[in-house]
Amino acid sequence: MSARYHLEDLLLLMARLRDPQQGCPWDLKQTWQSIVPHTLEEAYEVAECIEQGDYDHLKEELGDLLFQVVYYARFAEEEGRYDFADIVDGLTAKLVRRHPHVFPDGTLQSSSAGDASQIDTAAVKSRWEAIKAEERQQKQQAESVLDGVPQALPAITRALKLQKRAATVGFDWGDPLAVLDKLEEELAEIREALAGGDAQQVLDETGDFIFAAVNLARHLKIDPEAAVRSTNRKFEQRFRVVEALCAEQGQALTVARQEDPATRIDLQQLEAFWQEAKRRERQEQADETFP
Structure with missing residues (x-):
């Protein structure tokens, strides 16, 4: 049985990959900017594993995400900014500071915290936000409570964070x-914009509607990104059933472009197939519930 690798081995591996003389050509070409798309992709793959309950595969995806952090730490170390140990130190200090109910004397070795079951969750969350606000004030004199919400976040996630702030x-x-x-008000404004034929106004009002939908999800304690990902999966599964039903009848799923009337399928039939896909989905769910 081979020996288990440790974090130090991973850091050494990265150093070897980035070695100017003997490293990997691909890794040597990477920059802060070039790795960002990979980081986002790995983060979403972690989320997907969790949402699908694939915890065995999650181990691999968590490793891939950790590797992204190691990459950035290596860039920083090469530029003399900081290293992985500094990242760990800063993170640990911040989390100790933000959990005074667990570390009352401000150290990781605190042993006088109260009973966790007796701690008011709402009060903890309120204190957490207050501490974060204090930290932002120390970093810079903030002009707005919205300062510091990253522009690069996915639009729905950023909308949620802006609303929370x-x-x-x-x-x-x-x-x-x-x-x-x-939401009903915004929907009426979309109808009005459509009637007016102003494309920019339609875009603006549609954005307002989506922003309000995110707000509704927040009030319902639903993660809007997770909700939309779930809907995407549901749509994909149902649409694939529609495609299969079309194929079974020798019909082409190209309503607008199909020239042969004999194989063209109309929207009414597509809607019937869609309802059949939903029926099958409900049946599968019922079968899983009552084996």
Whole structure:
């Protein structure tokens, strides 16, 4: 049985890959910017494994994501900025600071924390946000509570973070029903924009509608990114059934472009196939629930 590798081995591996004389040509060409798309992809693959309950495969994806951190740490070390140990030190210090209910004396060795079951979760979250706000103030004199929300985030995730920040100072709807009213208002404005034929206004109002939908998800305590990913998977599964049903009848799924009327399939039939796909999905779910 071979010996187990450790974190130090991974850091050594990265150093070897980036060695100017004997390293890997591909790794030597990489930069801070070129690795970013890989990092985002690995993060989403981690999320997908968790959402699908594939925890065996998750181990591999977590390793791939960790490798991204090691990459950035190596870039920083080569430029004399900091190294992996500095990243770990800064992260640990920050988390100790943000958990005073667990580390009351501000050290990792704290042993006088109270009973976790007796801690008010809402109070902990409030304190967490207050500490983060204090940290932002120390880093720079913030002009807005929205400062520091990364521009590069996926739009839906950034919308959620902006809304959460605004809510910390009371700029928020009182309940989900109020957000539903806002959604209906935005939908009416989309209809009005469509009637007016103004493309820019249609874009703006559609964005407002999506932003309000994110707000509704937040009030319902639903992660909007996870919700949309789930819907994407559901749509894909159903659409593949529609394709299969079309093929079974020798019909082509090209409504707009198919020239042969004998093989063209109309939207009414597609809707029937879609409903059949939904019926099969419900049946599969029922079969799983009652084996």
